Amino acid sequence: MDIKKIDFQKHGDDRGMLVVAEYEKEIPFIVKRIYYIYDADSDTKRGFHSHKNLQQIYIAIHGSCKVKLTDGKEQQIICLDNQAEGLYIGHNVWREIYDFSSDCVLLVLASEKYSEDDYIRTYEQFEQSQVNS
Ligand code: T46
Numbered sequence: 001m002d003i004k005k006i007d008f009q010k011h012g013d014d015r016g017m018l019v020v021a022e023y024e025k026e027i028p029f030i031v032k033r034i035y036y037i038y039d040a041d042s043d044t045k046r047g048f049h050s051h052k053n054l055q056q057i058y059i060a061i062h063g064s065c066k067v068k069l070t071d072g073k074e075q076q077i078i079c080l081d082n083q084a085e086g087l088y089i090g091h092n093v094w095r096e097i098y099d100f101s102s103d104c105v106l107l108v109l110a111s112e113k114y115s116e117d118d119y120i121r122t123y124e125q126f127e128q129s130q131v132n133s
Contacts, residue, residue, distance in 0.1 A: 001071040002090030003078075006057065010084050019084045021057070021109075026086065029055050029111035036107045040065075040100035047095040049121045050129075055111040057086040058097075063104030068096040072130040080106070092133065094126050 006027075009020040021027050040046065047067075058067065064081035071093055078087055079099075086109075089095060097106070112118065120126045 001069060001074050001076065002093060003069055003076065004088045005078070006086040006088055008084045008086060017084075021059075021086060027057060027109060028088070031109045031111070032113050033110040034108065035110070036061075036105055037097075037100075038062075038105045040104060040106075042100060042102065044098065044100055046097045048123075049119050050094045050126050051091050052118050052120065052129075053091050053112065054118050055091060056089050057109040058089065059083065059086045059107045059109070061105050061107045063101035064099075065097055065101065065104050065106055066099040068098070070094045072127055092130065094123065 006021070008026050009022070011018040011020065023030060037046065058080060060080035061083050064079060067078045067080060067087060067089075069076050069078065069089065080087060100106075120129055
């Protein structure tokens with residue numbers, strides 16, 4: 001499955017922490033869009049789609065949430081609870097995001113501008129696209 005955890009650069013001193021993610025070091029694509037999710041209830045479930053071409057990096061810059069990922073063959077559940085860590089998700093990966101802590105802020109770095117055409121929003125279509133790929 002085309003996912004990986006990424007450790008960002010941490011620069012801490014007596015003034016606090018500064019975390020860096022830089023193109024070609026920690027970020028493998030040019031960031032064309034950012035968005036963030038917050039104020040999600042603990043029983044909220046988001047995602048439930050895959051992307052045809054989009055690559056993204058999820059960062060829980062505050063609080064925590066879980067991400068369930070599958071490429072149709074293997075499945076992984078990843079807990080995001082570290083501001084200095086990102087989760088890279090390539091294309092053709094089904095994702096579900098849940099178990100948001102009340103203080104969770106999930107920042108997403110995206111390789112493309114928003115396009116609804118890039119989404120596969122039913123699991124049946126996702127399975128079919130995996131068979132055809
Ligand atoms: C993902 C997870 C973490 C836009 O207009 N522009 C945007 O860039 C995005 C991301 C969304 N929207 C609109 C589309 C919907 O009307 O915002 C509304 C909520 O989007 P969606 O239902 O897709 O939200 P999630 O949380 O299910 O999924 C989003 C991203 O779409 C997805 O790529 O990985 O956040």
